[in-house]
Every structure is written in C-alpha cells, then in structure tokens.
Amino acid sequence: MSDYTLTELMAVTAAHEIQEGEVVFAGTGLPMLGAMLAQRTHAPGCCIIFEAGTVASQLAHLPMSVGDPRAMRGAATAAGLSEVFSYVLQAGRVDVGFLSGAQIDRYGNINSTSIGLDPGHPQVRFSGSGGACDIACLARRTVIIALHEKRRFPDKIHYVTSPGWLEGGESRERAGLVRGGPDVVVTTKGVMRFRPDTKAMYLASYHPGLTALDVAQDTGFPLDVSEAVQTPSPDPQELRILREVVDPERVFRK
Amino acid sequence: MPSKVIPLAQAAALVPDGATLSLGGFTTQRHPMAFVYELIRLRRRNLYLFGHSPGGDWDILIGAGCVKRVELAYEADEAFATIGPRWRLAAERGQIEWEDYSNFSMVARFTAGAMGIPFMPLRSLLGSDVLARGGLSAEARAADPRTSALKLFEMQSPFDPRDRVVLVPAIHTDFAILHVQKATANGIVRIEGQTFADVQQALCAETVIVTCEEIVAEESLRSEPERNLIPMFAVHYVCPVPWGAHPYAVFNCYDYDPRQLKRYHGCAESDAGFQTYLDQYVLGVKTHVEYLNAIGGAERLESLAADPAYGYRPDLQRRRLDE
Numbered sequence: 001m002s003d004y005t006l007t008e009l010m011a012v013t014a015a016h017e018i019q020e021g022e023v024v025f026a027g028t029g030l031p032m033l034g035a036m037l038a039q040r041t042h043a044p045g046c047c048i049i050f051e052a053g054t055v056a057s058q059l060a061h062l063p064m065s066v067g068d069p070r071a072m073r074g075a076a077t078a079a080g081l082s083e084v085f086s087y088v089l090q091a092g093r094v095d096v097g098f099l100s101g102a103q104i105d106r107y108g109n110i111n112s113t114s115i116g117l118d119p120g121h122p123q124v125r126f127s128g129s130g131g132a133c134d135i136a137c138l139a140r141r142t143v144i145i146a147l148h149e150k151r152r153f154p155d156k157i158h159y160v161t162s163p164g165w166l167e168g169g170e171s172r173e174r175a176g177l178v179r180g181g182p183d184v185v186v187t188t189k190g191v192m193r194f195r196p197d198t199k200a201m202y203l204a205s206y207h208p209g210l211t212a213l214d215v216a217q218d219t220g221f222p223l224d225v226s227e228a229v230q231t232p233s234p235d236p237q238e239l240r241i242l243r244e245v246v247d248p249e250r251v252f253r254k
Numbered sequence: 255m256p257s258k259v260i261p262l263a264q265a266a267a268l269v270p271d272g273a274t275l276s277l278g279g280f281t282t283q284r285h286p287m288a289f290v291y292e293l294i295r296l297r298r299r300n301l302y303l304f305g306h307s308p309g310g311d312w313d314i315l316i317g318a319g320c321v322k323r324v325e326l327a328y329e330a331d332e333a334f335a336t337i338g339p340r341w342r343l344a345a346e347r348g349q350i351e352w353e354d355y356s357n358f359s360m361v362a363r364f365t366a367g368a369m370g371i372p373f374m375p376l377r378s379l380l381g382s383d384v385l386a387r388g389g390l391s392a393e394a395r396a397a398d399p400r401t402s403a404l405k406l407f408e409m410q411s412p413f414d415p416r417d418r419v420v421l422v423p424a425i426h427t428d429f430a431i432l433h434v435q436k437a438t439a440n441g442i443v444r445i446e447g448q449t450f451a452d453v454q455q456a457l458c459a460e461t462v463i464v465t466c467e468e469i470v471a472e473e474s475l476r477s478e479p480e481r482n483l484i485p486m487f488a489v490h491y492v493c494p495v496p497w498g499a500h501p502y503a504v505f506n507c508y509d510y511d512p513r514q515l516k517r518y519h520g521c522a523e524s525d526a527g528f529q530t531y532l533d534q535y536v537l538g539v540k541t542h543v544e545y546l547n548a549i550g551g552a553e554r555l556e557s558l559a560a561d562p563a564y565g566y567r568p569d570l571q572r573r574r575l576d577e
Contacts, residue, residue, distance in 0.1 A: 053448035064333035069566035130328035163381035175381035176418030
C-alpha cells in the first residue's frame with residue numbers, strides 16, 4: 001500500500017457507509033474519523049450524534065470521548081444520555097450506528113465484555129458495553145469496525161455484548177428486537193457483509209495488497225469469498241481532507 | 255435561605271464505609287475528582303458504586319481499595335485508555351464484585367429511581383448476554399439489600415403481547431456527588447455543556463453533594479431558570495472546588511489534561527507504579543490546592559484553561575506529549 005495507511009483506508013471506507021442526510025451515532029476513534037470525513041465530503045447534511053448528549057455537532061476538532069467538550073461545537077441541541085438514548089435511539093431515529101469489539105462471530109454478534117467462559121471469572125476483562133449493546137439493538141443498521149485476526153473472528157464468542165443477527169435467519173426478530181442488525185464489517189483486511197436470508201457474513205472486498213484467501217485464512221469461521229473484489233483505494237481529495245481538515249493533529253490517524 | 259456550603263474534607267467525611275454512591279460526569283469529563291481524592295485519603299472501604307460510563311474517578315477508587323461492588327456499563331478513559339487498568343486487574347484477580355449493564359439501561363435505572371417508580375421498560379438488551387447472564391449470583395443478591403434482587407426481567411407488554419420489553423430495576427443510592435460549573439450557596443445547580451446523567455443520579459440519591467467551580471449569586475441563576483437543572487431542595491451540601499475535576503474536562507472552564515492522564519495510565523498498569531502515583535498525587539498531599547501544585551501548578555493549569563469561543567482548549571497538545 002503506497003500513498004495511504006490502513007487506518008486512512010478504513011476511515012474512508014467507513015465514511016462511505018454514511019449517506020447524505022442520515023442520522024449517525026458515532027463512537028470514539030475510527031467512527032469519529034469516518035463521520036467527520038463524511039460530513040466534510042459527500043454527506044454535509046449528516047447529523048452526528050454522540051451518546052453523552054450532543055445532537056448534530058459540527059466538529060472543528062476531533063473529540064477523544066463521546067462526551068468531549070469538542071462535541072459541543074455547533075451542535076443543534078445538547079442534553080444528556082437519557083435524552084439521546086430514549087428519544088433518538090430507542091424511538092428509531094438513528095439510521096446508522098458504529099460498533100467495535102474484541103470478538104465478532106459470523107452473524108455479527110460482538111463481545112466487548114470479557115474472554116473466558118464464565119463472565120464472573122474472566123481471563124481478560126474489557127471495558128464493557130457502554131452504549132454498544134443499545135446501539136446494536138436499536139439503530140436501523142450498524143457498521144462494525146474491527147482488527148482482523150483469527151482469534152478476533154472465532155467460531156463462537158464468549159459473551160454477546162452487542163447482538164447482531166444472533167443465530168442467523170430470523171432469530172433476531174424472534175428475540176423481540178424491533179429493528180436493525182449489522183450491515184457491514186470494516187476490518188484491517190477487508191469489508192464483510194451479510195447474506196439477506198441466512199445472515200451469515202461473506203467477504204465483499206479485500207484490501208489492496210491482500211487476496212481473498214488471505215482474509216479467509218485469518219478468519220476463525222468459514223468465510224464465503226466467491227464474490228470478493230478489491231477494496232477501492234481512497235481518492236486523493238478524500239485523503240487530503242482526512243489529513244488536513246479532519247485530523248491534522250493525528251489524534252486517531254496513523 | 256440557609257447556606258449549604260461546607261469544606262470539601264467535611265463533605266467527604268459524611269460518606270461512611272459501605273455506602274452506595276454514584277459520581278457525576280462521563281469518561282473523561284466532569285468527575286468530582288477532588289472529592290474522590292478525599293475519599294481515598296480517608297481510606298474509605300467497601301463502597302458500592304453505580305454508574306453508566308465512569309472513567310478514572312472509579313479506576314483510582316478501585317485501585318486504592320475503596321470499592322467492594324460496582325454496577326456499570328463501561329469503565330475507561332476512552333481514547334486515553336480502552337479500559338481502566340485498576341478495574342481490569344481487580345476483575346481479573348477476583349478482587350471486586352460487579353454486574354454489567356449498558357449505558358441506556360443504567361441511565362434508565364437512575365431515571366426510575368429519580369421518578370419514584372420501581373422499574374423502567376426498555377426495548378434494548380434483547381438477545382444479548384447482558385440480559386441472559388449475570389456476574390452476581392442469586393444468593394449474593396438476596397444477601398445484600400444494596401443490590402437489586404433481580405438483575406433484569408423480560409416480559410411481554412400487557413397492552414400488546416407482540417411487544418417484548420426488558421424491565422430494569424430502579425437505583426436509590428445513599429449519595430450522589432456531582433462536579434458542576436456553577437451552584438448557589440443554597441443548592442441551585444447550573445450545568446453547562448452535556449449533562450450526562452447527573453440530574454437523574456442526583457434525584458435518585460438520599461444525599462446530594464455538589465462540588466463546583468464557582469459559587470454564584472442566587473439572582474444570577476434565577477434570572478434564567480430554564481438553564482438550571484437541579485432545584486435546591488434536592489441538594490444538601492455545596493463545596494466550592496476550583497479545578498475540582500482535574501485531570502478531566504469541564505466545559506467552558508478547562509480541558510482534560512493529556513499529560514496527567516498519560517502519567518496515570520503509565521503508572522496504573524503495575525501495582526508498584528499505581529502506589530507511586532497514589533503517594534505522589536493523592537496520599538502525599540493534604541488538600542486539592544496541594545494536588546494542583548503537584549501536577550504543575552498555575553502554569554500547567556493555565557495551559558488547560560478553556561478558550562471562551564470554544565468551551566475547550568483548541569491548541570491543547572494531545573499527542574506526542576514527550577516532545
């Protein structure tokens with residue numbers, strides 16, 4: 001990969017998942033890069049919401065927390081978590097939410113709680129849900145951002161912090177969830193989507209410099225790669241805005 | 255109306271061992287840190303903490319051995335550290351008891367307590383292990399009235415059985431401690447910027463202690479009542495503590511302190527390092543003023559002061575702190 005980094009490719013790929021005019025529930029890190037880039041390029045009318053209370057921020061500086069004072073910049077309204085979770089997220093007004101986690105299975109269920117079979121006695125403890133479980137349950141669709149390693153995409157995850165398509169098929173609906181589900185997984189190796197009927201993950205694209213087989217070999221469950229193409233490279237204009245406008249401080253850009 | 259203003263040390267001494275409490279703020283913002291440092295100096299033990307997304311306020315209390323049980327959705331300083339190091343170690347070593355929720359469910363639990371109702375129905379959590387599994391056993395719950403008898407309860411709506419909801423139990427804590435920008439001596443509270451869940455946390459607590467950057471005249475807050483969030487009858491004590499949330503941000507007042515947060519996270523990964531940090535910045539100083547001198551004094555604080563046009567510090571150095 002020549003004139004851009006993996007983080008830059010992922011930020012641009014994530015930004016493309018946001019359409020003009022959409023309500024976006026963004027988290028710390030890459031989702032902030034993607035959302036701010038989308039707002040400065042193809043989706044100037046997208047509405048960026050942070051769970052700590054701000055709605056429709058016009059970010060001038062990248063926040064390092066979803067409650068960062070920087071999220072106040074140009075916001076349409078500011079209140080607290082209750083207002084955002086109740087009236088915006090639960091009410092069905094969020095088009096796209098971003099998620100990440102330590103383990104992801106073939107149906108896009110995510111673990112960000114702990115490794116170990118008994119969550120009361122974890123081998124490794126992570127930060128916990130935060131708002132992730134709520135976003136996974138209640139956004140109209142979700143975009144998952146992840147490091148792609150075999151152990152992070154296992155056959156079975158140890159704890160379902162954020163429900164995806166559960167056991168596949170119609171199991172999500174049967175659990176009582178009223179909408180949503182994972183739409184796409186953007187990783188350090190490629191882009192995965194889900195089959196409309198089985199809800200199983202398949203490889204949509206592999207990043208430049210890799211092959212479809214490379215990605216399948218670094219995945220702990222069978223990954224259908226039959227339709228995979230190469231992930232498009234970021235265009236120079238997007239890269240320029242990402243570097244000069246979105247994250248000149250290199251807060252998240254590597 | 256009588257003044258509720260008392261010194262910080264006197265307010266912290268009100269919290270006994272074994273108390274249930276919640277602390278205001280969110281990850282790297284507006285935690286009552288000066289109060290937290292006082293609790294550590296008082297060597298409080300067996301505290302029960304309730305929160306949605308705390309950060310280093312909980313982490314340093316857990317590390318200092320003050321905490322027995324937590325109910326939470328998240329504990330980290332977000333971009334500064336993806337999990338609080340002392341919380342992670344305490345959980346992995348079995349030194350703390352906990353129950354996992356999500357941010358929405360914890361905030362709904364505070365809301366139910368604040369509204370005086372026993373629970374709140376949500377459409378979240380369905381299909382997750384947050385709903386299906388628990389960290390605390392039924393016996394542990396039954397043995398201690400400070401913890402709800404049930405973690406969660408799933409049911410069909412009595413109005414339409416096709417609607418499935420999860421009931422979350424109300425929280426009532428002994429104390430809520432908030433750090434805010436402005437309060438009056440008799441306890442009217444003005445919060446600027448995001449409010450997080452401070453209001454709900456305050457209104458479900460038996461005793462509310464507010465530490466503030468500034469005590470202001472009553473008429474200045476009463477002239478714009480729509481901007482005030484908590485009335486005086488809900489607030490019991492007020493402590494003026496400038497820079498009381500350092501190293502965390504207070505909108506319109508100061509930014510987070512990336513250098514101090516880096517120091518904390520550099521130290522807190524090891525037991526010896528954490529003890530060194532505690533000795534240097536908490537146990538080795540007697541007051542918050544001494545703490546502020548220890549972290550770099552007026553010169554350091556000035557470099558964090560908010561630009562009034564932004565409410566934060568646009569030129570804050572957030573990366574490459576060693577250069």
